Amino acid sequence: MNYETIVGLEVHVELSTKTKIFCGCSTEFSKEPNSHCCPICLGMPGTIPLMNKSVVEYATKAGLALNCQIAEFSRFDRKKYFYPDLPKGYQISQYYIPLARNGYVEIDSNGKKKRIGIRIMHMEEDAGKLVHEEGSSYSLVDLDRAGVPLIEIVSEPDMRSGEEAWQYLNNLKTILQYIEVSDCKIEEGSMRCDINISLRPEGSNEFGTKVEVKNLGSFRAVKRAIEYEEKRQREILESGGSIVQETRRWDEDRGITIFMRGKVDNRYSPEPNLAPVIMRKDWKDEISARIPELPGAKKERFIKEYGLPEYDASIITASKVLSNFYEECVKHYHDPKVVSNWLMVELLSILNETGQGIEDLKFTPKQFCDMLAMIDKGTISGKIAKDVFREMFATGKSPEAIVEEKGLVQISDEAELESIAKRVMEANPKSVEDYKNGKKKALGFLVGQVMKETKGKANPQMINAIFSRLLDQ
């Protein structure tokens, strides 16, 4: 029998507000444990949570960007469980009446657009963390993260594969980064994802028993875990077994999921100390006005306005900063495709190597375009330009200064190039012979020798032309 995989994701995203959700403590990473705490986020007697207005704004912005309906009236509840990283014995969350519902994120499914529904998006507070020191019989509690604002985004069970989940997460992340509500770094824990996955016979309308998978440290892990679970559940079903509703943990090293705990029912009760969140239309409109062009729309525009291939457009618009950089460049340079090639190949690879972000670039779009113009003018070769680019990246100096300093100006003097070519031909009679005998490849070797001698500064078009002339005589 063929099975269909049903995936829903629960994503927690840390909002990048300056202070915690219910007190004035800083949300920044702390050097000393328990240094960003106060009686409120420690859950001390008689303290009352205070709603941080920016959290409501950030969350509403996220809800709107995810195409959700924003509730005019939403409310907080207490989710009760005991754990040492959770002060108060309950987490303040929105269970009964969440801030946002019924949104979606668009993904690409086999070349077709597909909407992944968002059932609910609500606000809540983060817990602290437990630190277990090797060999000790105790754990230490650090509550600096306790009370950091989160949004939880619960998708509909609309995904059908690990690939779709991976795309959904990427698009979700890009949207949230665009609207600047979170840095969404899954590796640093500011974005977390739990999987709900079940299988059902193809053609069936009913859902199978779902399994929850936690502890996913990267988008890749999410994809792998889904693929692993698909296989595990299929094997159980095919051998006549049934799936048990449970929570499993992804083991990254072994590439498997492991039983963690059975089904748990949480207790909820209304939070009596927090007033309902009233989102009036004018406030919502004000927040809505602050939402910039989102990645989907921007991608479409780049394709139309700059004639970029879809592939280029999606890579460039995957990052807001990169897409902004790109648009600045296009103002200073005539060929959008040349710019996208350079950014996609040279810039992204050097960023990858160095681990630096685009926001930290030392050179300006204008300087970058000046460099492109130098290639067009023949001042430098495309090959030299790559070195100039790396130097710009490292030092932030202008391309002119780098070319000047390092003597990288292209040799375009016909006579000079011809004498070098002749010297090379004399030194390599075998290659000349080969060429004349029809081995056209030998030309490449000779050009290479010229480049070697000129340290890459020879104008490649001219040197090619010169060789053709000399050899074909």
Added chain:
Amino acid sequence: MLELDKLTIHKAHELLSKKEITSEELTKALLKRIEEMDGKIKAYVTLNSEEALERSSEIDKKGDFTEDLSGIPVAVKDNICTKDLRTTCASKMLENFVPPYDATVIKKLKEKNALILGKTNLDEFDMGSSTESSYFFTSKNPWNLERVPGGSSSAAAVAADLAIYSLDSDTGGAVRQSAAYCGVVGLKPTYGRVSRFGLAGNAGSMDTIGPITKDVKDCAIVLNAISGMDLFDPSSSDTIVPDYLESLKTNLQNVKIGIPKEFLGDAVNKDIKNAILNAAKTFEDMGFICEETSLPNVEYALWVHYVIASAEASSEMCQYDGVRFGHRAQHYENLKDLYKKSRGEGFGLEVKKRTILGTYLLDLEGNDKYLVKAYKLRTLIKQDFEKAFEKYDFLITPTTPTVAFKIGEAKDSLNVNDMCTVPVNLAGLPAISIPCGFAEGLPIGLQIIGKAFDEAGILQVAYAFERNTDYHKKLIAWKEA
């Protein structure tokens, strides 16, 4: 001889301002009185003697007594957090808990140079109406040591001159009921009038902080000091705070008072009923109109209050887990055991009962069966009051259906003694209890309920009553006997 411990706030303030007495003398007199008497009454859980004396001499040195409360010691119920001073909620759970912060009301009092004399007893986490569930001891009623002082011993402290006044809390009536049982004045403000930040309460939707004083004027003085919007309490209101002391000078005219018949039924002691009817006569003699009226749904109030308070309390008790502060069991097997034992050992019977009941009530089944209905009835009760206040400016009732009961007498958590006070908490209204007579040699309290944020009104009516009667003086006579 001038007995300093017997002073009211306004009298003490006058003497301090004239430099006829010093704050240190006043503090010492109270501490001496406590030393002599508190062994019997057991009003205080913790004394703050050293710090109070230190502060008093500092205040004397500065000599600035412009503030009404400057240099005057106050007793504080032990569920109101006081920085660097143990705050126990009368529970083993918080036996050694020293808050690193002040409740907003304490901050306000300190800004006015008040000094904290000590922390007074209550039922564990304020669950009860007699202090009998306190982890430490049961406090006594100064009028009769075999009787309860009510749910707050601070009224006993004020009545027995162990404090000039107190700050107390009222979730189901503690301020008013204790004041009534001990023959002093207690005011429960409108929900939102006084910040409850730092009040380790048990029912967030009903908890309020209010003063217990020797007379109405003092009550107005303290209310002036603690009222107002607080950023740390989102439920606090920005409704304008009038000068309550100043408003006592207003002459009341065309006052219409309603007497809800539900509070004069069979459950109410005959002497108390008569005292309330006498009070009504007094008001009529003053030219007020008094009429019988009805609040048809208040008969459910006790039940509704118990359900809502238990549900809220069970949730409020979650923060006491023995991890960050409070009692932690010495021996435990694992994490679950740590929670089980710490909470099992730290909480007394009444807290456990309500936590278990509340947990059930918040669960699906209990929620449908009881809690949802309780909230509906709460709305109906509120509407009853609203309707009554369309016709009347004030309502009067007994504060309690009987005088202070005997220690050990109340067995039921659903205490009928709270029948007149809990409806007011459910509706979030202001009410004051003032002495209005005696039965069995014990004081009777008259409860005056006002419209939301009309504390000025109930203080005016209470003040008028106080000036036209002599119960107040009888209390003093008792003390001198």
